[in-house]
Amino acid sequence: MEVVIVPDAAAGGDIIAEAMAALLHRKPDALLGVATGSTPLPVYQALASRVRAGGVDVSRARVCQLDEYVGLPTGHPESYRSVVLREVVEPLGLSPEAFMGPDGAAEDVQAACDAYDAALAAAGGVDLQLLGIGTDGHIGFNEPCSSLASRTRIKTLTEQTRVDNARFFGGDIDAVPHHVITQGIGTILEARHLVLLATGEGKAEAVAATVEGPVAAVVPASALQLHPHATVIVDEAAATKLKLAPYFRATYAAKPAWQGL
Numbered sequence: 136m137e138v139v140i141v142p143d144a145a146a147g148g149d150i151i152a153e154a155m156a157a158l159l160h161r162k163p164d165a166l167l168g169v170a171t172g173s174t175p176l177p178v179y180q181a182l183a184s185r186v187r188a189g190g191v192d193v194s195r196a197r198v199c200q201l202d203e204y205v206g207l208p209t210g211h212p213e214s215y216r217s218v219v220l221r222e223v224v225e226p227l228g229l230s231p232e233a234f235m236g237p238d239g240a241a242e243d244v245q246a247a248c249d250a251y252d253a254a255l256a257a258a259g260g261v262d263l264q265l266l267g268i269g270t271d272g273h274i275g276f277n278e279p280c281s282s283l284a285s286r287t288r289i290k291t292l293t294e295q296t297r298v299d300n301a302r303f304f305g306g307d308i309d310a311v312p313h314h315v316i317t318q319g320i321g322t323i324l325e326a327r328h329l330v331l332l333a334t335g336e337g338k339a340e341a342v343a344a345t346v347e348g349p350v351a352a353v354v355p356a357s358a359l360q361l362h363p364h365a366t367v368i369v370d371e372a373a374a375t376k377l378k379l380a381p382y383f384r385a386t387y388a389a390k391p392a393w394q395g396l
């Protein structure tokens with residue numbers, strides 16, 4: 136696992152957009168797994184500005200969703216499908232056909248989950264999966280004690296996650312669904328490159344447990360330790376509880392530029 140400490144969220148966005156641009160250069164039809172929440176927004180902004188400047192060709196790029204609320208009406212502005220269309224697909228100028236996600240409004244939720252896992256595999260798998268992290272260490276919506284081998288399935292949100300996400304629902308926790316569909320941890324681990332971005336001191340404890348703690352289902356993001364190509368990018372505030380911060384800084388400073396992320 137590589138840990139990169141950047142000065143701020145914008146620098147994190149920049150470095151990941153650069154890695155996505157390099158991937159699309161090597162593989163123009165790459166499948167990018169995108170995350171929601173506030174943290175990844177600087178990534179999408181940085182990538183869109185490279186596209187506008189003509190530095191990246193996204194005409195064949197594909198994007199896929201990590202997770203989704205269950206039960207929000209189709210087209211609800213806070214469904215993750217709407218968020219990804221608004222924050223990623225439209226700014227990058229992709230066609231809606233380049234986008235795939237699970238159906239959170241399906242009557243048979245488990246069938247929708249199975250169909251999504253099958254669709255990801257049929258698409259050739261995710262090339263780069265961008266992840267945020269919950270304050271409790273969740274990735275996607277895999278809450279603590281999710282099986283490290285889990286596949287896409289329905290989960291119940293913790294009270295803390297519903298409180299954290301209420302800001303997207305006008306501060307009304309009652310409006311935050313209890314149930315979600317999420318790529319499982321086993322599904323996420325199949326992506327060829329995992330890139331987790333964490334910013335702000337509220338994530339410092341979860342980051343330390345992810346990077347320096349044991350691999351444990353109680354900290355779902357610690358599963359990244361099992362992946363052969365995982366990159367964790369943190370700003371200074373999110374890095375404050377990392378004991379190995381001096382080592383991570385020295386390693387990155389000495390890294391040859393050609394190596395990329």
Ligand SMILES: N[C@@H]1[C@@H](O)[C@H](O)[C@@H](COP(=O)(O)O)O[C@@H]1O
Nearest residue numbers: 170172173174267268269275276
């Ligand atoms: N399902 C999403 C996660 O994918 C995201 O990582 C997390 C943190 O969001 P934020 O980046 O806004 O802190 O929120 C939600 O729970």
